[in-house]
Amino acid sequence: MVFKPNYNQQRAERNRLKQAKKDAKLREREDAVARRKAEQEDAPPDAEKTDALREV
16 A cells, blocks of 8 residues: 655655755854864964065
8 A cells, every 4th residue: 555645744854954954054164264263363463464575
């Protein structure tokens, strides 16, 4: 005997997967931002100025 498809359950599963993918992407972006900020704070401010002067 074949069961009728449960469209509400299928839709809920698709929405759960989409939300999980969005959350993972958002976490990845936030981690990248945190890494960039940490690198900026770790770099001495004098190094940025001397690099700029060397390029001129």
